[in-house]
Amino acid sequence: MTPSTNTPERSSRDVASRDTAGGFSRRAFLHGSGAVAAAATLQTSATAFAQAAGGGTSIVSGETTIELSVNGKTHSVKAEPRTTLLEVLRYQLDLTGAKPVCNDGSSGAATILVDGKPMQANTLFAIAMVGKQIETVESLAKDKVPAAFTACDAQQCGFCTPGFVVAVKAFLDKKPKATETEIREGLNGNICRCGTYVNIVQAAVKLVKGDA
Amino acid sequence: MAVEYSWPSKEKATQIGKRHTRLDGLEKSTGAAKYTYDINLKNQLIARALGCPHAHCKIKSIDTTAAQAVKGVVHIEPLRKVDDEIEWQGEMILVVAAESEAAAAEGCEKVKIEYEMLPSFTSEEDIAAAKAAKRTIKGGGKAVTVKEPGDDDDEDEFVTKEIERLLKEAAYTVDGYYGIDAITHSCLEPHGSTVEWQGNKLMVHLSTQNVSGTDEGFAKDLNITSDDVEVHCDFIGGGFGSKFAPDYWGIAAARISKATGRPVKFMLTRAQEQQLGGNRPSGYMKVKLGANKDGIITVWDSEHWGSAGAIPGGVSHTVVPYVFTPPNYRRLQTNLKTNTAQSRAWRAPNHPQASAMTQTAIDDLAAKMQANSLDVFLKNLGTDEKPLISGAKPSVYKAEIELAAKLMDWNAKWHPHGKGDKKGSIVEGLGMALHTWGGGANSSNCLLKIYPDGGVETTCGTQDLGVGTRTVLAVVLAETFGLTPDKIKVNIGSSRMPVSGPSGGSTTVGGICESHRRAGQDAFASIAELVGKKLGVDPTKLEAVGGRVQVIGDASKGVSWKEACTLIGMRPLEVNGSYKSGVDSPLSSKQVGGVQMAHVAIDRDTGIIKMRKFVAVQDIGLVVCRQQAESQVYGAVIMGIAAALFEQRITDPKTGSFVNAELSNYKLARLGDIGEVVVEFYEPESERSRGVIGIGEPPAISPIAAISNAVCNALGVRVPVVPLTPQRVLAALKAKA
Secondary structure: OOOOOOOHHHOHHHHHHHOOOOOOOHHHHHOOOOOHHHHHHHHHHHHHHHHHOOOOOOOOOOOEEEEEEEOOEEEEEEEOOOOEHHHHHHHHOOOOOOOOOOOOOOOOOOEEEEOOEEEEHHHOEHHHHOOOEEEOHHHHOOOHHHHHHHHOOOOOOOOOHHHHHHHHHHHHHHOOOOOHHHHHHHOOOOOOOOOOHHHHHHHHHHHHHOOO | OOOOOOOOOOOOOOOOOOOOOOOOHHHHHHOOOOEHHHOOOOOOEEEEEEEOOOOOEEEEEEEOHHHHOOOOEEEEEEOOOOOOEEOOOOOEEEEEEEOOHHHHHHHHHHOEEEEEEOOOOOOOOOHHHHHHOOOEEEEEEEEEOOOOOOOOOOHHHHHHHHHHHHHHHOOEEEEEEEEEOOEEOOOOOOOEEEEEEEOOEEEEEEOOOOOOOOHHHHHHHHOOOHHHEEEEOOEOOOOOOOOOOOHHHHHHHHHHHHHHOOOEEEEOOHHHHHHHOOEEOOEEEEEEEEEOOOOOEEEEEEEEEEEOOOOOOOOOHHHOOOOEOOOEEEEEEEEEOOOOOOOOOOOOOOHHHHHHHHHHHHHHHHHHHOOOHHHHHHHOOEOOOOEOEOOOOHHHHHHHHHHHHHHHOHHHHOOOOOOOOEEOOEEEEEEEEEEEEOOOOOOEEEEEEEOOOOOEEEEEEOOOOOOOHHHHHHHHHHHHHOOOHHHEEEEEOEOOOOEEOOOOOOOHHHHHHHHHHHHHHHHHHHHHHHHHHHHOOOHHHEEEEOOEEEEOOEEEEEEEHHHHHHOOOOOOEEEEEEEOOOOOOOOEOOOEEEEEEEEEEEEOOOOOEEEEEEEEEEEOEOOOOHHHHHHHHHHHHHHHHHHHHOOOOOEOOOOOOEOOOOOOOOOOOOHHHOOEEEEEEEOOHHHHOOOEOOOOOHHHOOHHHHHHHHHHHHHOOOOOEEOOOHHHHHHHHHHHO
16 A cells, blocks of 8 residues: 555655645645555545535544444444555454555455445545445355356465455446456456456356356 | 275266366455465554665665654564665565554655665666676586587587588578566565464464475574474465565564564565565577478577576576477576566476577477478477477377367468468467476375264365365365265365475475375275275275265165264274375376467557467376366466566666566556467376376466467567567567568
């Protein structure tokens, strides 16, 4: 979530200082941390939190207690403005299905559903998730998608698999009759380093056909 | 009576070679599987390292005052000190342990370090610049000529003249340049550990492909003995050859845990994983080869170079030219010392690069002859009696080429290089390559328990790198006892368990099948003894099948498995299974051959390459779990597609900075990039009867050369260095025009 080295081209400060939109103190929001990956979603996150906080603009700093709805249950969690949803899920709720693989969502390993839409938990601030329905792979334990993945052996090391399962679920919810071509074009947001793609296509096709 | 170890015939096998559901598939698919990164211990600290931003420098000062003041920072562990020279970017300087990831990261950012910059060198392809910068070191080499030098001849001079003569005599010659850039392992779960001291004993949850072999490394560095260390790993998120050791960051985690009295989780960041977690040496080659009028290579003369990092190494000359062994050859290896992190073993070390640099030259010979590449490959195999290759037998390759050609529809699709139909700016082409690999069984031990109520449980200090280890073990024991795999309890993943080899060299499945089939057959012999006595029949005439122990072929004379187990007595039957690597065995073997073919399409205007179809035919010996074995080959091929088209570690020639050390910039293959992939095992009885042979690595070797050859066949021009990026395709086209 935060760059580890002080390489100039990756400095979080650069990102924060480049970002000069008015009306909201981004620096305060970032609170000196390097949530560089989240910069892309900063606008929406900030707005969402502001709305959740009562419609006005507010500056939050330090640790606060917030309530998050995760897998149908409300959880009271602690978050700083810089705390990502992924950190809350993994460290406070012990929901470790979504994985920390990349900094910017490019791997898809932290895919979760926010109000039914697939998003990357490592690029979302926890405080911006107040009032939203969050679903993680753990909520899909009895779903057909993990069963189809298992039947088609669509995992090797398995580290990317939870993210892929959620991505396939979201994709097929939207396109229940997707063709194989559409499947191959529509699931490019996730990376599998072991190269299990053939099996994932098989699993998705099986789900479309209804024989999973 | 000694048990004769064997596998059941194809006809008799009920589990071996069938399709099985991965036993832990659902755990992996629902997020229930806990990887090292997922182990959260009570009161744990999160550690994060500060990496050096420069490729080559000296540390002038370190100031951690501001970092120590960051809220949540608990401990700062120095790894390097003032005046230390740093030789590659990302090298860890210190570690900050804090209450949260964010606090640890903020701590790292607040550390002030002054560096003295030193000149760096990372231009691996540029041999002239490397020589000028005194960055080259002589590697190995070998020269063989049919004609021997006379007693008075200077050997080097003789070889040079002889090679010149042979090249002159050759009907066809190729004068080529080929290369392959360094790539990184890019394990999705970065290297790291979660550690905890329990008194003087160290518990290490480690992301490792070497469960039984890393305790010693921790013990040695921490002044304890191996029995005080438990290394534990239920699941590992990718290794590919890069996760065999504790690594200095693992030791650092243990030190921090000791110093703070708290558990510590220390995982590499993504950038660090890319920078430090492992890379494969690059290789670049100049070669001249000569062939007779039939296209059989008579002489080979190559010099190659590349870098394995700051400690010099590279692609071994011993696999040049790859698989093919011409009667006359000279090969020279030069190693470069660059300011990049040390390379690590990478799925079939040396072979993919050697294949990419040399089987491309053989395809260029076909292009020169305007011959069908398949024919040229075939002709250079020789015969089983007089092979022109090393590794697998020519007859195996011939059969595989035939099979692959059929699956690819090679002959119908084939056109001479650069002579295919054009659809607008799109051209298509075919390419092939072949490979060999050992894959002999590793040493493995297991403890097998059969309970009086029929329960079967095995414990083995192995790991699941993605192979499906648990499923393989369950299938072997289920076959042996006439049960189904779900009835077998498998325990793996701890150094406290019977020692089993590391997962490297495609040795895991062979090793664990050896120990388990042996233990299983021994256990069954004991049970058969008891059942034989009860039924009054010869125990050697009993078999375990369909949940029963019965007289062979006679279901009426027998007892259920459960009933048979009651005869064991009050306590479970315990059997140790053991196999030592290298021992001849009817259960396993080594050395496989594989043939792969690629069909690509290229847009000549943009330089973008698309995979149409890929065929992989693989010799594997005995297939244990068919579906998981197929997954291995699919994965290996897809990894090869990525290496052929996308993957490269890009360093800035001026600063030495690894500029694409993030997954957003380091391009890996995605689902839409792979085209159709067809996997076929070559498994006639002659191969099946050899027993189990590992196949994690071999299918990862050929894709690069096969794809490069297909691109050359389409364009009529060689794109010399992989990955075959659009820029390189366009540059090659421009150079030809």
